[in-house]
Amino acid sequence: METLTVLDPGVDASEVAASAGCCSNRPSMASAASGDH
Amino acid sequence: MPLSRYLIVRHLPGHPEQQVLFSTRTGGLALLPVDAPAAVRAGNAPPELTDSLAKLSMLVDDPLREQQEVHGYLAEINRCNPNLRVSVILGMACNFACRYCYEGSLKDGSAMDEATAEQLIRYLLVRYTTEKNRLILDFYGGEPLLYPDLIRFLASRLKPLIEARGGKFEFTLVSNGSLLSPALVEELLGLGLVSAKITVDGPEANHNHFRPHKNGRGSWATILANLKDCYGLLPIFLSGNYTCDNFRRFPELLDSLAAMGLGPEAFSSVMFYPVMQVNDRFANPEFSGGCCSMQEPWLVVASLFIREEILKRGYRFPKLRPSPCMVDLDDAFCVNHDGTLYKCVTLIGHPEFACGDISQGFNEEWRQRYCLDHWQKEERCLGCIYLPLCFGGCRYMAFQREGSMARVDCQKEFLDATLEKMLMQDLEYRYAVKGALLPQTPRPD
Numbered sequence: 001m002e003t004l005t006v007l008d009p010g011v012d013a014s015e016v017a018a019s020a021g022c023c024s025n026r027p028s029m030a031s032a033a034s035g036d037h
Numbered sequence: 038m039p040l041s042r043y044l045i046v047r048h049l050p051g052h053p054e055q056q057v058l059f060s061t062r063t064g065g066l067a068l069l070p071v072d073a074p075a076a077v078r079a080g081n082a083p084p085e086l087t088d089s090l091a092k093l094s095m096l097v098d099d100p101l102r103e104q105q106e107v108h109g110y111l112a113e114i115n116r117c118n119p120n121l122r123v124s125v126i127l128g129m130a131c132n133f134a135c136r137y138c139y140e141g142s143l144k145d146g147s148a149m150d151e152a153t154a155e156q157l158i159r160y161l162l163v164r165y166t167t168e169k170n171r172l173i174l175d176f177y178g179g180e181p182l183l184y185p186d187l188i189r190f191l192a193s194r195l196k197p198l199i200e201a202r203g204g205k206f207e208f209t210l211v212s213n214g215s216l217l218s219p220a221l222v223e224e225l226l227g228l229g230l231v232s233a234k235i236t237v238d239g240p241e242a243n244h245n246h247f248r249p250h251k252n253g254r255g256s257w258a259t260i261l262a263n264l265k266d267c268y269g270l271l272p273i274f275l276s277g278n279y280t281c282d283n284f285r286r287f288p289e290l291l292d293s294l295a296a297m298g299l300g301p302e303a304f305s306s307v308m309f310y311p312v313m314q315v316n317d318r319f320a321n322p323e324f325s326g327g328c329c330s331m332q333e334p335w336l337v338v339a340s341l342f343i344r345e346e347i348l349k350r351g352y353r354f355p356k357l358r359p360s361p362c363m364v365d366l367d368d369a370f371c372v373n374h375d376g377t378l379y380k381c382v383t384l385i386g387h388p389e390f391a392c393g394d395i396s397q398g399f400n401e402e403w404r405q406r407y408c409l410d411h412w413q414k415e416e417r418c419l420g421c422i423y424l425p426l427c428f429g430g431c432r433y434m435a436f437q438r439e440g441s442m443a444r445v446d447c448q449k450e451f452l453d454a455t456l457e458k459m460l461m462q463d464l465e466y467r468y469a470v471k472g473a474l475l476p477q478t479p480r481p482d
Binding site: 028 | 060062063064065066067068069070073086089090092093094110113114115117118119120122135137138139140173175278310311312313315327328331340356358359360361363366369383426427430431433434437448451452455464467468
């Protein structure tokens with residue numbers, strides 16, 4: 001039996017949409033574009 | 038069923054029997070025995086495994102259709118976005134004189150007047166259509182807490198109007214933290230405040246060098262005292278901005294916070310960013326320590342170091358997820374204090390990127406000016422495994438670097454160098470998979 005261990009199921013588009021609008025959580029983002037000033 | 042083209046499969050150090058699966062499309066993360074992907078590819082895997090992987094979007098019926106869905110992902114986000122999200126620049130007054138501030142000489146103290154605030158309310162009520170169920174305002178400045186009366190005015194007017202439509206009104210603060218107090222927070226919570234993002238640049242001497250009060254006095258001790266006083270009252274997102282010279286000292290801030298009783302539970306997340314080198318006419322010409330591109334080699338070392346130091350202390354770091362840019366969202370924008378509309382807070386003061394105003398609405402030209410969907414013209418983007426995490430990168434960074442947004446701000450080199458290590462950090466610290474950060478042993482396959 002192949003055992004899959006799900007650590008994080010991820011998110012679908014509706015979940016992304018619900019928190020969208022602030023790109024400061026991107027894995028690659030510098031200060032100004034993250035909203036820091 | 039083939040594996041998703043947005044699936045990253047890596048060996049798991051310290052666990053030779055396991056592989057790590059990560060979907061750049063969903064942020065999903067799973068472990069699977071090493072021989073399972075081959076069995077899946079060969080069609081020999083048990084149905085319950087293929088069903089589970091399909092539910093995670095790690096296996097797909099039709100790879101071409103999957104790719105088309107990802108190319109249409111931003112349109113899908115816009116179709117199902119339940120929010121109207123607006124950054125509101127209340128005014129340009131600030132009590133700090135941060136060395137790297139991109140707003141620089143724009144901070145002339147001008148502020149939103151009452152007529153503009155009234156018009157903003159009218160405009161937001163027009164934009165808040167029947168499909169929406171939440172209006173989120175991100176109050177921004179300058180320093181937004183220099184404008185508490187304006188916050189009270191906008192929030193106290195909008196909250197009942199949105200609630201009367203069956204919706205929810207919320208607002209956040211992007212603040213330097215120097216004016217945060219329990220009394221103010223408790224008052225604003227009643228008006229819809231849901232969180233604050235506070236910036237602290239590492240240990241005291243570094244922070245005070247980069248983020249002093251206007252009079253030159255340090256601000257670190259005041260901010261930390263305010264964070265302690267407000268502990269538990271509202272979610273705080275702790276932020277900070279580092280350079281290639283000081284990033285290694287940023288973890289000292291976390292130790293100082295922990296010593297004050299502000300441990301991991303005190304913050305919704307902690308995330309530090311490299312300072313961006315801003316080259317336009319507003320910026321401080323004497324500051325030169327920022328990055329012009331995420332491809333600068335030191336950023337790989339710095340970002341992984343910072344991330345690991347945050348995670349190993351138990352503080353929360355945002356998960357790897359698709360995170361669309363405001364420019365790509367139909368129902369997200371920025372309103373400057375004079376009522377001008379922009380698609381990113383960083384572009385205020387650049388009339389060529391003004392998109393209209395709160396009296397006339399958006400003009401027809403802004404999509405061309407912001408090079409919307411520029412990534413769709415790039416073959417390297419259309420076939421890129423990182424597309425859901427990137428969608429052409431940061432237009433503002435491209436603009437600062439190249440004077441134009443026409444070309445994508447490619448993140449591939451940075452993600453090639455960091456993503457696998459970020460996954461191993463997550464396994465080690467978020468999911469207690471011990472040994473994930475051990476050096477990889479070369480394998481025959």
